[in-house]
Amino acid sequence: MKRSEVVNPRELAAKTALPESTVRILLKGGTPPIDTVNDRVCARINTLANAHLDRTGKRMSDLAADIREVVGVSDYWARQVCDGKKVPSVEFLHELVEYFRVDGGEAYFTAPAADALNRVLLPVVQSLEQPDADPMKALMKQLGVREIDMRRHGSMTPEGLERLLRGVILSVLPSEGDKGDTHR
Structure with missing residues (x-):
């Protein structure tokens, strides 16, 4: 920053x-x-x-x-x-x-x-001195999100949530061609 x-x-x-x-x-x-x-x-x-x-x-x-x-x-x-x-x-x-x-x-x-x-x-000073250990909180702060409601309220099944999270996680992992990179 x-x-x-x-x-x-x-x-x-x-x-x-x-x-x-x-x-x-x-x-x-x-x-x-x-x-x-x-x-x-x-x-x-x-x-x-x-x-x-x-x-x-x-x-x-x-x-x-x-x-x-x-x-x-x-x-x-x-x-x-x-x-x-x-x-x-x-x-x-x-x-x-x-x-x-x-x-x-x-x-x-x-x-x-x-x-x-x-x-x-x-x-601001506190965030610079002690960055968030929780990556979700850090991302929310970076995006300007104050709160997030993690309850599903029936909008998504547990299986759908698992598929969503799996897709997000897999999208940031190195692809097969990048296997030479050992920084995971």
Whole structure:
């Protein structure tokens, strides 16, 4: 893994909803600008809202209407919160965690910048220090799969599962022409 893949300030900023300039300051060991919890919450919600709009192609009025449906506040209030002009209540903040599907709960919005960056970087550092011994977990992580349900729910017979696994395993074994290779 290249250093630029691990510590790409733009990607880290997107994952933390921090300004890229703040991420760069932190990565260099500096102190980020002083802010309040309310400043953090407003800025991070606004960053998430704008990223959501860019990703979905929706307008702010559409986002406000969606949030109104989920949270039960007025379009005006939802828009003010998404624009970063109003601080949401704790209940509203909890609903936004669910709506935007952010990891870390409410702390995603309230944590100091250094803690927000550490939340994203620590799992990466741990994976580099202690790579997964389980190849299935390593493959899932590489492919971005968080969980897998290994129960069959009647969709595949045990024999079908055995054939599938046998085919996968045989597809990675050396072929008859490669018998000179002793690295199995």
